[in-house]
Amino acid sequence: MFKSFFTRKNIGAFGLLVLVFGVGAMAVLPFFGNRFLPTHDGEYHIIRFMEFYRMLSQGYLFPRWAPTINSGYGLPLFQFMYPFPNYMAALFHFFGVEFVSAFKYMSAFAYLSALFFCYLWLKTKWSQKSAVIGTIASAFVPYWFVELYVRGSIGEIWAITFLFFGFLSIERRNVILLALATCLLLLSHNGLSIVFLPIIGLYVLYRLNAKWLACMALGIGLATWFWLPALAESHYMVGLNTVRVTDHFASIPELLIPSWGTEFSGVGTSGNKMSLQIGVGVLLWTVFALFRLKTTVKKQRNELLIVLGIMVVSICLVLPSSTWIWLHVPVLPYLQYPWRLLVLIIPFTAWISASLTEYTKKLWVPILLVCVSVLMTYQYTRGAQYEPRNDLYYASRANFTDGTSSMGNSLSTIWTPWKETKSLTIATDRENNPIIVDGPNEKYLDRQYTVTLEDDTVVRFHILYFPGWTAYIDGVLTTIDYQSQGTIDVHVPKGTHTVRLVMQETVIRTFASGISVLSLVIFGYLGILWYRRRHQ
Numbered sequence: 001m002f003k004s005f006f007t008r009k010n011i012g013a014f015g016l017l018v019l020v021f022g023v024g025a026m027a028v029l030p031f032f033g034n035r036f037l038p039t040h041d042g043e044y045h046i047i048r049f050m051e052f053y054r055m056l057s058q059g060y061l062f063p064r065w066a067p068t069i070n071s072g073y074g075l076p077l078f079q080f081m082y083p084f085p086n087y088m089a090a091l092f093h094f095f096g097v098e099f100v101s102a103f104k105y106m107s108a109f110a111y112l113s114a115l116f117f118c119y120l121w122l123k124t125k126w127s128q129k130s131a132v133i134g135t136i137a138s139a140f141v142p143y144w145f146v147e148l149y150v151r152g153s154i155g156e157i158w159a160i161t162f163l164f165f166g167f168l169s170i171e172r173r174n175v176i177l178l179a180l181a182t183c184l185l186l187l188s189h190n191g192l193s194i195v196f197l198p199i200i201g202l203y204v205l206y207r208l209n210a211k212w213l214a215c216m217a218l219g220i221g222l223a224t225w226f227w228l229p230a231l232a233e234s235h236y237m238v239g240l241n242t243v244r245v246t247d248h249f250a251s252i253p254e255l256l257i258p259s260w261g262t263e264f265s266g267v268g269t270s271g272n273k274m275s276l277q278i279g280v281g282v283l284l285w286t287v288f289a290l291f292r293l294k295t296t297v298k299k300q301r302n303e304l305l306i307v308l309g310i311m312v313v314s315i316c317l318v319l320p321s322s323t324w325i326w327l328h329v330p331v332l333p334y335l336q337y338p339w340r341l342l343v344l345i346i347p348f349t350a351w352i353s354a355s356l357t358e359y360t361k362k363l364w365v366p367i368l369l370v371c372v373s374v375l376m377t378y379q380y381t382r383g384a385q386y387e388p389r390n391d392l393y394y395a396s397r398a399n400f401t402d403g404t405s406s407m408g409n410s411l412s413t414i415w416t417p418w419k420e421t422k423s424l425t426i427a428t429d430r431e432n433n434p435i436i437v438d439g440p441n442e443k444y445l446d447r448q449y450t451v452t453l454e455d456d457t458v459v460r461f462h463i464l465y466f467p468g469w470t471a472y473i474d475g476v477l478t479t480i481d482y483q484s485q486g487t488i489d490v491h492v493p494k495g496t497h498t499v500r501l502v503m504q505e506t507v508i509r510t511f512a513s514g515i516s517v518l519s520l521v522i523f524g525y526l527g528i529l530w531y532r533r534r535h536q
Helices: 008-027 042-057 084-094 099-125 128-139 142-151 154-171 175-188 190-207 210-222 224-232 252-256 280-295 298-316 320-328 338-358 364-380 391-395 507-534
Strands: 446-453 457-464 469-473 476-478 487-492 495-503
Touching: 008 099, 008 128, 008 142, 008 364, 042 084, 042 099, 042 391, 084 099, 084 154, 084 175, 099 128, 099 142, 099 154, 099 338, 099 391, 128 338, 128 364, 142 154, 142 338, 142 364, 154 175, 154 190, 154 338, 175 190, 175 210, 175 224, 175 507, 190 210, 190 224, 190 338, 210 224, 210 507, 224 507, 280 298, 280 338, 280 364, 298 338, 338 364, 446 457, 457 495, 469 487, 487 495
Parallel strands: none
Antiparallel strands: 446 495, 457 487, 469 476, 469 495
């Protein structure tokens, strides 16, 4: 058995995979240091991880509510924010890893996972050497390090990973993997799902046929519990999108001239603005592709033209000249930033570089190009600053714990702005006089209080209202008045009464969960069929 494994071919394949991971590991070494790398989104994620873990710890397997943020009023944050990174952070924390470290390790793990799936995908189409060069070339596209070291957008990093996973599942004609990749992509990042799902769909049509789109539909069904309520109930929220698309285009010099910065993008930003460059290595690969077009076989030429065409279109949409399109195509504003389309350079670079390597007789040319790609980009694989921070740093600071874990604390419901002040008591009357209550019980979404009143009183419980919150007095359903302050206000008669506040599923959430359960049954059935066929 061992003798058959240690063949020259297997050892060579293993060595190439080690090479890919070795080069990739150099790019994410800072994530294994003792200090934290503050990024645009990274610190928001630490608080989200903590809140998500609180909900999981109480048995809520599919959290929608963040119970202690927003100055203790809570917020339906997880109904709208992609959940997959939170589950991964919870897994790390379950094994004793602090959330700060979990964010660092997860960033590195997601990046290396993307390289792993990219390599396996390219290897299904071309030789191992082409797969290695294609993977390394794509691994050092500058936008990767904007995501990792400037923006800290862990959801986008996972989305790229599952894009490559989707490509791999298509090439392997695996129904189960394609459905799973689609589901995980939807759960990884809202915005990039809008970009990547059509790309995967087009790839399915190109490599397989329209029947395989049913596999993607199954994956979409598996994730319906998240995305459908997020869409259907978004009109109850403000602050989900505070970005003006037209403020975040890139100029041609910004795309072509190498630069690096750690500040935000936007009109008026200068000096240390985040990099929007395509990358010297990518530009060289593109020139090489154009040069090789006339000498390639028809099939490869057509594929290169398609890939280059999509890349050109995506880059054009990053420029101000595409303003009309962004303003008139309804789905595009959900991307928030036009420069997000630069993410497409990563898979396209993988395709172009692997394809060119496969059909180039002079191997030294692609080797030289991939070396240039690494050398020109390696300087970006380090954070701008490193801080000695741990979980206590974030858990003990009101600007993190009492905010809404969103830009400018803009996220809230349509009935109230962000609650800037933490209430000293769980309940008051409408004049803000404290009311003594006994309780609550331990559950965040099922709270029971005992209230003793001398007169009929509207009791204001300092919990943010959102559809699904239901109130009972002595077991009898009662009305919630949420129009005044956006909180749960309940008219309680004089005397001693038991008030129960419970978050129940709305019709749309119940329907969405039902679709996901049905999809899971179908997914399991297909998995059993696949297993039986493999072992017949």
